[in-house]
Amino acid sequence: SQQGEEDPQALSIQEGENATMNCSYKTSINNLQWYRQNSGRGLVHLILIRSNEREKHSGRLRVTLDTSKKSSSLLITASRAADTASYFCATDLTGNQFYFGTGTSLTVIP
């Protein structure tokens, strides 16, 4: 399977703290994307990082990509209760094939 693996599987933090989750994958990629899923809903795109990029920011989100280690990390700074959700990385192999990891369940305690 091309599927990535997120680590940790579950994360519980206090509001205001930073949350870091990691993604490892198996093969060369075109780009890597992070998605959020609130309970019972579809996935929402957060950020896309291309294979020739090393770091990307969007608001309170920071994503890094290390293609030599086949890994990525998502940092959410100053977390809020509303950030409680599951977070998934997805590797895009060709621009048209997306494979998802197993997800990290984040709980932010008010």
Add this chain to the structure above:
Amino acid sequence: NAGVTQTPKFQVLKTGQSMTLQCAQDMNHEYMSWYRQDPGMGLRLIHYSVGAGITDQGEVPNGYNVSRSTTEDFPLRLLSAAPSQTSVYFCASSYHNSPLHFGNGTRLTVT
């Protein structure tokens, strides 16, 4: 602009029954795909399409058929439902090299 629309939202089938899950998008995306989501398994790619008339298999294609006669529609057919197909199904679409847009999912139970 409706985005990606999936119907039905919920469905209960008996083993051996067939049904079609509908997916439509109004963004003129060339790429469409179907995923299933099971607890602890993340999303697994079933089938995908890079344009009308073109489909290909993903990670878990067995038991499912697809077709893509138009850019807008990408139905997923279960020919003979099995309890192992109990899952939440998501349809997604995108432009090439761009983020996926997801529908709200279909929760399928096979008894």
